[in-house]
Amino acid sequence: MSLIEKVKNLFGFTAAEQHASVEPIIDLPKGDDSDPVTPKSVPAGPPPAALQRERIIRFIVSKLRAYQNEPETAPIGLRLGILRASPEEEELYRVALWENQPGKFQRELNRQLADNYITLPPNWQFNYSFFSDELPDSTYLEGNLGLTVLDKSKPNNASLRASISALVGQMEQASYLLDPAQKTVYCIGRGHTTQTASGRVRTNDIVILNEDDPGFDPQKGAGNGAVSRSHATIRYEAEQQRYVLLVDAGGLPANGNKTKIMHPDEQVERADIANLVYPLQDGDQIELGGEVMLLFKLA
CATH class of the missing domain: 2.60.200.20 (Tumour Suppressor Smad4)
Incomplete structure (x- = not known):
């Protein structure tokens, strides 16, 4: 630096060096491009137990149509067999059969049989059993359901040995x-x-x-x-x-x-x-x- 420039600086005749200001770059938040979350829909219709109950009753009523308007030859008992795939499925059927309300399913079944002109004796019996391997010999089979019809010609305990x-x-x-x-x-x-x-x-x-x-x-x-x-x-x-x-x-x-x-x-x-x-x-x-x-x- 020359002597003249030093003197100018000493007495303030030279402007201070200007620095270009740099504006900070600010990252603006990006919009959320992800798909909106759609709440899962709840299946419509009756609960699973009600569907199984309806299926069981429909199965029994359909198999007993031969006894319509034939009260003298009507069964004295029905035995339902259920082949279940898991303990959870068995529990579902127990709920469907109103196991914790003894007699309720039999009364509902009796009502629907009567609606179809099938009249069973006053003291007719109904029971059910679960099986995990295969269903025993039954009068009627449909899917995982078996129905044994007991009439006066068959001892009530003939197949329960x-x-x-x-x-x-x-x-x-x-x-x-x-x-x-x-x-x-x-x-x-x-x-x-x-x-x-x-x-x-x-x-x-x-x-x-x-x-x-x-x-x-x-x-x-x-x-x-x-x-x-x-x-x-x-x-x-x-x-x-x-x-x-x-x-x-x-x-x-x-x-x-x-x-x-x-x-x-x-x-x-x-x-x-x-x-x-x-x-x-x-x-x-x-x-x-x-x-x-x-x-x-x-x-």
């Missing part, structure tokens, strides 16, 4: 037949007889062999000792037309024992409450003492 066989453990017989026409209560226990706490002698109908019983095989019956002499009872309930399991004193945890029911859908039910009935399904496996396994089958 069942059997018990051993999958693990050794029984006195290879298989026991349960026939409501013969008896409705079957005691299960180790050995033939035992004396209960009250002093009464109990006779077992389904005998798990004791080690000193004739024919006992130490290999087959290795776990038989875990079964109580008064372990459980199978009872047939005529009104509901079903078999149930009751755990006797010897099969309860309070006496150091245990009883389980393994259903075909892989659900396991602990039967550990005295006097409580546990409904049995076709194909159930009953575990006694954690060692012996029995198979329940409808005949």
